[in-house]
Amino acid sequence: MSAQQVLFDAPGPRARRNILIGNIVGVLVGLGILAWIISTLAEKGQLEASMWTPFLESRTWEFFILPGLVNTLKAAAIAIVTSVLFGLIFGVGRLSHLAPVRWVAGIVVEFLRAVPVLLMMIFFWLALGSSGAVQPQDAPLIAVVIALTLYNGSVIAELVRSGVQGLPRGQREAGMAIGLTANQSLRSIEVPQALIAMLPALISQFVVILKDSALGFIITYPELLQYMRRLGVGEGNIIPSLMVAAAIFIIINFALSTLATRLSVLLSFRTKGRKPAVVGAIAMDAAST
Amino acid sequence: MRKTRYAAAAVAAVAALTLSACGGGDSAESEGGGGGEGGGESLRIGIKFDQPGLGYDEGGSYSGFDVDVAKYVAAELGVSEENIEWVEAPSANRENLLANEQVDMIFATYSITDTRKETVDFAGPYFVAGQDLLVPTDSDITGPEDLEGKNLCSVTGSTSAQKIKDQYPGVQLVEQPGYAECVTAMGGGQIDAVTTDDIILAGLAAQEANAGKFKVVGNTFSEERYGVGLPKGSDRCGDINSAITKMIGDGAWEEAITSNTEGADYTFNAELNPPEPEPCA
Amino acid sequence: MEDYLSLFETYDVLAAFWVNIQLSFWAAIWALAIGTVLALFRISPIPSLQWFGAAYVNIFRNTPLTIILAFGFLGLFSVMQISLAADLNASLFRIAIVGLAVYHAAFVCEAIRSGVNTVPLGQAEAARAIGLSFLPAARLIILPQAFRGAIAPLGNVLIALIKNSTVAAAGSVATEASGLMKTMIEFRSDLVIPIFFTFALGFVVLVIPIGLLTTWASRKLAVAR
Numbered sequence: 073m074s075a076q077q078v079l080f081d082a083p084g085p086r087a088r089r090n091i092l093i094g095n096i097v098g099v100l101v102g103l104g105i106l107a108w109i110i111s112t113l114a115e116k117g118q119l120e121a122s123m124w125t126p127f128l129e130s131r132t133w134e135f136f137i138l139p140g141l142v143n144t145l146k147a148a149a150i151a152i153v154t155s156v157l158f159g160l161i162f163g164v165g166r167l168s169h170l171a172p173v174r175w176v177a178g179i180v181v182e183f184l185r186a187v188p189v190l191l192m193m194i195f196f197w198l199a200l201g202s203s204g205a206v207q208p209q210d211a212p213l214i215a216v217v218i219a220l221t222l223y224n225g226s227v228i229a230e231l232v233r234s235g236v237q238g239l240p241r242g243q244r245e246a247g248m249a250i251g252l253t254a255n256q257s258l259r260s261i262e263v264p265q266a267l268i269a270m271l272p273a274l275i276s277q278f279v280v281i282l283k284d285s286a287l288g289f290i291i292t293y294p295e296l297l298q299y300m301r302r303l304g305v306g307e308g309n310i311i312p313s314l315m316v317a318a319a320i321f322i323i324i325n326f327a328l329s330t331l332a333t334r335l336s337v338l339l340s341f342r343t344k345g346r347k348p349a350v351v352g353a354i355a356m357d358a359a360s361t
Numbered sequence: 362m363r364k365t366r367y368a369a370a371a372v373a374a375v376a377a378l379t380l381s382a383c384g385g386g387d388s389a390e391s392e393g394g395g396g397g398e399g400g401g402e403s404l405r406i407g408i409k410f411d412q413p414g415l416g417y418d419e420g421g422s423y424s425g426f427d428v429d430v431a432k433y434v435a436a437e438l439g440v441s442e443e444n445i446e447w448v449e450a451p452s453a454n455r456e457n458l459l460a461n462e463q464v465d466m467i468f469a470t471y472s473i474t475d476t477r478k479e480t481v482d483f484a485g486p487y488f489v490a491g492q493d494l495l496v497p498t499d500s501d502i503t504g505p506e507d508l509e510g511k512n513l514c515s516v517t518g519s520t521s522a523q524k525i526k527d528q529y530p531g532v533q534l535v536e537q538p539g540y541a542e543c544v545t546a547m548g549g550g551q552i553d554a555v556t557t558d559d560i561i562l563a564g565l566a567a568q569e570a571n572a573g574k575f576k577v578v579g580n581t582f583s584e585e586r587y588g589v590g591l592p593k594g595s596d597r598c599g600d601i602n603s604a605i606t607k608m609i610g611d612g613a614w615e616e617a618i619t620s621n622t623e624g625a626d627y628t629f630n631a632e633l634n635p636p637e638p639e640p641c642a
Numbered sequence: 643m644e645d646y647l648s649l650f651e652t653y654d655v656l657a658a659f660w661v662n663i664q665l666s667f668w669a670a671i672w673a674l675a676i677g678t679v680l681a682l683f684r685i686s687p688i689p690s691l692q693w694f695g696a697a698y699v700n701i702f703r704n705t706p707l708t709i710i711l712a713f714g715f716l717g718l719f720s721v722m723q724i725s726l727a728a729d730l731n732a733s734l735f736r737i738a739i740v741g742l743a744v745y746h747a748a749f750v751c752e753a754i755r756s757g758v759n760t761v762p763l764g765q766a767e768a769a770r771a772i773g774l775s776f777l778p779a780a781r782l783i784i785l786p787q788a789f790r791g792a793i794a795p796l797g798n799v800l801i802a803l804i805k806n807s808t809v810a811a812a813g814s815v816a817t818e819a820s821g822l823m824k825t826m827i828e829f830r831s832d833l834v835i836p837i838f839f840t841f842a843l844g845f846v847v848l849v850i851p852i853g854l855l856t857t858w859a860s861r862k863l864a865v866a867r
Contacts, residue, residue, distance in 0.1 A: 134421075135421050187846065208457035209449070322701060546720035
């Protein structure tokens with residue numbers, strides 16, 4: 073049911089009046105809530121100029137916000153690349169015609185999707201740190217990347233699988249008909265098409281990676297939140313600092329989400345007539361932290 | 362670019378990506394491999410970056426008591442300020458940083474303990490801190506015994522706070538990721554006291570934004586001897602100790618404490634301070 | 643092996659999981675309630691409510707949960723001085739529930755909207771034809787079908803919520819599973835792998851049945867079309 077308007081009739085004069093009244097009440101209540109939040113914050117001194125002027129200084133941007141953002145984006149960018157690789161390998165593994173490969177890939181993917189990312193991060197951080205396998209100050213970044221890769225890679229593996237299964241059977245049959253083996257057909261015909269169909273869901277998953285990278289501060293990775301806390305300690309404005317951090321995350325993620333929506337509209341003509349395969353997956357995985 | 366060696370094959374793939382993406386790392390950079398060893402030209406010093414009043418990254422420059430002592434000691438070792446490379450040394454990483462020789466010395470609220478002495482060497486102590494309470498200026502709490510039924514805040518995993526909780530079961534303990542959260546909650550009146558080492562509390566209370574709001578109770582109930590962490594077998598211990606003694610003697614030590622805790626209504630424990638550096642092993 | 647078993651005498655792993663289950667349970671109920679109201683807002687005829695629903699979803703869906711939980715402690719508890727219980731830790735526990743609930747409500751809203759999208763246009767037209775206005779149509783015709791269509795995505799939100807309850811440690815609930823795991827590893831770093839797998843399997847045991855159950859229920863209850 074895509075056209076929401078059918079839920080209610082084209083409004084007549086009375087309905088229009090009711091909607092208008094509802095609208096005014098809604099706006100008033102909304103403004104009331106906003107005013108209450110602002111006045112409470114002001115009352116508690118959170119809106120004083122001294123709380124916010126640090127964000128007008130270049131020092132704050134140069135030494136806190138930008139380095140933090142760079143580290144956040146660095147962890148996210150590496151994790152995006154490795155997650156897509158992991159997802160392709162295990163997604164194709166789950167579609168393999170060799171039963172043992174299918175099972176192993178299936179167990180790995182199901183296990184990793186069930187384990188909280190934070191748990192994996194803490195584990196790799198402490199395990200790597202004490203093993204001496206990596207330099208101690210690199211352990212947080214590596215732990216963040218591995219944890220994000222294992223979880224999001226598993227989700228992407230599921231996207232690949234459902235994307236391929238959502239393809240019309242004729243694609244594989246055509247591949248076989250021109251003499252490709254099952255694996256060749258998977259690699260060169262099915263997966264590439266599935267990738268295009270799953271692009272919006274994939275981008276939604278990138279939002280998850282970016283958001284989850286913020287868990288890194290718990291294991292001392294100096295990402296944006298960590299830097300903003302540090303700024304907040306020094307300036308005594310931790311609430312405004314975290315608000316700025318939240319705003320930065322919202323802007324980037326909103327842009328990515330919008331891109332995903334646009335793409336899904338744009339690509340809908342290519343995927344018309346197929347089974348809707350990836351809808352559930354999007355709703356689920358975007359919810360991860 | 363940072364030069365780092367990775368050993369484990371298990372993480373090689375990820376590590377390779379990490380390495381290639383590490384253009385602007387903010388931690389240890391060693392120029393020309395093993396720089397800073399022996400020559401006395403430059404030093405890599407580990408400090409806290411997030412502890413105002415002790416070791417704090419102001420954005421390109423560093424402030425705090427640990428930093429001031431480190432600068433003084435470095436000068437005595439013949440290293441000028443611009444040749445010091447500051448490296449972040451979070452509590453969990455201090456032993457590792459020394460063991461891997463990624464820093465030459467650590468000034469980071471590093472208590473001398475027998476367990477730690479097994480893996481690292483210590484010079485100093487240069488300060489004897491003690492667990493204490495930070496309370497609002499108008500509070501009548503004077504020690505942990507007044508905390509029954511009160512709300513106490515500390516950082517997650519802090520053993521010092523847990524000790525109080527075990528001793529006074531009526532205390533309500535809140536754990537937060539950082540002291541900034543504790544101080545904010547205390548500013549709002551939801552928390553009655555924050556606990557950790559007295560000088561850390563003094564550094565927090567001395568922040569401009571907190572000036573005049575909080576006081577350090579001044580009734581310490583433990584002894585934390587802050588030492589200079591050195592790699593095992595380091596030959597710098599003696600020189601550092603004489604630098605510390607000189608700093609205490611010429612008044613720079615006391616001045617460093619006063620200037621870094623200004624506005625905190627704080628006086629250090631004069632019975633234990635200034636400390637006499639222990640003889641080097 | 644004995645070393646490993648002795649861990650369970652020192653540390654109460656089950657109690658930690660119980661904290662996560664409680665957090666998830668209450669947060670799920672609140673998230674479902676808030677999310678349903680938001681979904682109603684988004685499909686309602688009143689523009690300001692539509693706008694509010696959309697703004698809520700876009701803000702909370704795109705903010706890291708860690709920041710939302712930090713705001714719970716700093717904003718609600720510290721600055722606005724809202725206490726939800728007389729006991730301090732009970733109060734912080736409820737604030738963590740609020741944080742988890744408002745975050746996941748955004749996803750519940752989207753899950754229900756995706757459920758609404760499974761309801762054929764004709765159902766709404768039929769509802770209008772028999773003279774139902776917006777709220778009765780939503781309550782009697784659209785939402786019951788939408789919820790049945792939304793079971794699978796709602797189940798996925800619940801799974802995410804259970805896993806995300808570990809982040810509450812960053813808020814102020816120090817007694818939950820991820821916090822305990824960290825403590826245990828720090829004290830017994832020689833047992834890091836068994837400890838991790840204990841906690842990981844705990845979540846597998848919690849989460850996989852829910853996945854299976856919701857998949858089964860969504861097939862069973864799917865509106866035959």
